[in-house]
Amino acid sequence: MILAILEIVKGSLTETSLETVTAARDLAQKSNDSVAALLMGKGVSTLAPTLKGIHTVLVAEDPHLEGYLPDALAEIAAYAIRQKSPKIALAPGTETGNDLMARVAARLNLGLATNCVEFSVEGGSLKRVTRLNWGGSLLEEVEIFSSPILLTLAPHALAAQSADGATPTVETLSLTLTEKALRVRMKELIPTEKKGISLTDAKIVIGGGRGMGSAEAFKMLEELASLLHNAAVGATRVATNNNWRPHSDQIGQTGAQIAPDLYIACGISGAIQHMVGCKNSKKILAINKDPEAPIFQRADYGVIGDLHQVVPALIAELKKLKGA
Amino acid sequence: MKVLVCVKRVPDTGGGFKLTADGMRVDTTNLGFTVSPHEECAIEEAIRIIEKHGGSSTVLTLGPQAAQEQLREAIAKGITSAILLEAEDYEFWDPAATAQAIAETVKSLGFDILLFGNESADTCNYQVGLRVAHLLDLPCVTGIKALEIQNNTAIAKRETKDGWEVYEVPLPAVFTVREGINTPRHPSLRGIMSAKKVPIEQKKVTKPASQIVRKALKKPQEGRQLEILGQGVDAVPKIVEKLREVGAI
Ligand SMILES: Cc1cc2nc3c(=O)[nH]c(=O)nc-3n(C[C@H](O)[C@H](O)[C@@H](O)COP(=O)(O)OP(=O)(O)OC[C@H]3O[C@@H](n4cnc5c(N)ncnc54)[C@H](O)[C@@H]3O)c2cc1C
Ligand SMILES: Cc1cc2nc3c(=O)[nH]c(=O)nc-3n(C[C@H](O)[C@H](O)[C@H](O)COP(=O)(O)OP(=O)(O)OC[C@H]3O[C@@H](n4cnc5c(N)ncnc54)[C@H](O)[C@@H]3O)c2cc1C
Numbered sequence: 001m002i003l004a005i006l007e008i009v010k011g012s013l014t015e016t017s018l019e020t021v022t023a024a025r026d027l028a029q030k031s032n033d034s035v036a037a038l039l040m041g042k043g044v045s046t047l048a049p050t051l052k053g054i055h056t057v058l059v060a061e062d063p064h065l066e067g068y069l070p071d072a073l074a075e076i077a078a079y080a081i082r083q084k085s086p087k088i089a090l091a092p093g094t095e096t097g098n099d100l101m102a103r104v105a106a107r108l109n110l111g112l113a114t115n116c117v118e119f120s121v122e123g124g125s126l127k128r129v130t131r132l133n134w135g136g137s138l139l140e141e142v143e144i145f146s147s148p149i150l151l152t153l154a155p156h157a158l159a160a161q162s163a164d165g166a167t168p169t170v171e172t173l174s175l176t177l178t179e180k181a182l183r184v185r186m187k188e189l190i191p192t193e194k195k196g197i198s199l200t201d202a203k204i205v206i207g208g209g210r211g212m213g214s215a216e217a218f219k220m221l222e223e224l225a226s227l228l229h230n231a232a233v234g235a236t237r238v239a240t241n242n243n244w245r246p247h248s249d250q251i252g253q254t255g256a257q258i259a260p261d262l263y264i265a266c267g268i269s270g271a272i273q274h275m276v277g278c279k280n281s282k283k284i285l286a287i288n289k290d291p292e293a294p295i296f297q298r299a300d301y302g303v304i305g306d307l308h309q310v311v312p313a314l315i316a317e318l319k320k321l322k323g324a
Numbered sequence: 325m326k327v328l329v330c331v332k333r334v335p336d337t338g339g340g341f342k343l344t345a346d347g348m349r350v351d352t353t354n355l356g357f358t359v360s361p362h363e364e365c366a367i368e369e370a371i372r373i374i375e376k377h378g379g380s381s382t383v384l385t386l387g388p389q390a391a392q393e394q395l396r397e398a399i400a401k402g403i404t405s406a407i408l409l410e411a412e413d414y415e416f417w418d419p420a421a422t423a424q425a426i427a428e429t430v431k432s433l434g435f436d437i438l439l440f441g442n443e444s445a446d447t448c449n450y451q452v453g454l455r456v457a458h459l460l461d462l463p464c465v466t467g468i469k470a471l472e473i474q475n476n477t478a479i480a481k482r483e484t485k486d487g488w489e490v491y492e493v494p495l496p497a498v499f500t501v502r503e504g505i506n507t508p509r510h511p512s513l514r515g516i517m518s519a520k521k522v523p524i525e526q527k528k529v530t531k532p533a534s535q536i537v538r539k540a541l542k543k544p545q546e547g548r549q550l551e552i553l554g555q556g557v558d559a560v561p562k563i564v565e566k567l568r569e570v571g572a573i
Binding site for chain 1: 459465481508541544548564
């Protein structure tokens, strides 16, 4: 059995969960095995019939399962793995998926390979997996010696595919959650007020780095963004560490991952930890005064020059065009 | 209040990776070393907790002798003491082994708050903190971006797309920290000087059998072709053209 442990947000299976189901089906096909999925939460059994091409859906609907309860979910997933002894159990490599599987791995005293992007199945069994290192700037091939094999799948490593087939058999898991499993519990959710276009939704992102020189200088990027459709301003870690911008504006390994149509990098050297956050941009335009800056090796368009001259000139030109 | 922070020495790679000839590691010739930004923030958070509530803070790493550099940097910023779990073969420890060694060491030390990075800078396994929590039978909240201590309770917040999730757990507890929880301070010159003299507690540790073993490292493909649009303000017309192409104007 290959077991897909799925993430449900606001009553629906997430895109990354569907990717996980796709990976599980693929692994099962290559190793001639069956596929099962685990659904945990209140009222999740209604989702079972939507999972095609899967043999069994395990359902745990404990009434306590409201709000995010990581240890409770881990208790259930660990129980399912003990009961069913799958060859492989995998979950989405999201923040919550990685958190859940680490709790499961600790309980079962098993290894866990997080954020996998490739699987190599030989002679019907999974030999090696390739996983993300450095937030995706480097790939690591590993061999896993513990069994069952526990994995998480890096988001968007593959595309979710629908499948045909009979509706799966539903099996209910019943276990009583211990008091301890409920001790980490979300108490409340404070909604954040949305203002402007978010970095991750923007079609154009303008990023500023050390070359900006001050918080003041970012006003110029804000002005440029206001002249473009659907644009937002981001920053490097140097800019956030200097308090020129809030950390929520940071793009990179320990910040936001963006995928706009165009990323305009101003006074940014192109450190790998920054670039890993914008590598999914369709096009990258770099403005840097140093022709040797590494960013020019990772950009589509380059402007060699002082951003403090180029950006104001660009703003003036755009205003002229708007006025005309 | 007794606070522990665990950090990991990693190469400061900056502009790009060079791999060693055998493809097993990042070539660190000519590279400096650092810790993950998440861990820098964990160090800062520990210092702030002690400044506010009193007590002491300890920084711990499992790594080579050279990792004293990262421990002393934390002390220079204001951490009270340091523990080095010495393993020259630290590159071959997997997260379960690392967590086991950390848990055994800190079990009897009575920490109220144990801080980790959400994930390490290099191998990004997302699990050492959670495994330590499990071994010590402590509650753990991961990926936190705010922490407040009231009496013997911690209020931790995680930032998600929908808003701030609030958790309340009794101490002792484990937290894994994300960058953004604070802005880390720089060490003072005086801090750097006095950190040189602080004795570091050292203990040799041996690696148990690995569950996960690295076979190779490889670089993902990067496929962009650079077109120079021009020098300085002369490039403006071409930039406007590109903005038009993507529908930005
Ligand atoms: C050449 C090389 C080969 C390696 N081979 C492998 C391999 O095959 N498989 C493998 O899993 N690992 C391997 N490692 C070791 C791996 O880098 C880690 O040390 C591992 O034990 C912990 O994983 P992580 O740091 O990614 O943990 P994470 O769970 O991502 O780390 C979370 C947090 O735990 C703490 N932490 C992590 N490590 C330490 C430490 N050493 N001391 C103190 N606190 C720490 C930090 O606070 C960190 O932010 C290799 C490393 C290198 C450079
Ligand atoms: C584990 C880890 C995680 C990290 N995560 C992140 C992350 O999430 N995001 C991130 O951004 N960084 C991250 N970093 C830091 C990263 O390694 C770099 O230090 C950082 O991205 C550099 O920022 P920068 O390009 O603004 O500054 P620098 O590297 O100092 O580059 C400044 C550039 O501006 C150019 N410049 C200066 N003045 C001008 C001018 N007037 N006009 C035009 N160009 C000018 C210079 O030529 C230079 O190329 C991380 C580091 C580590 C170790």
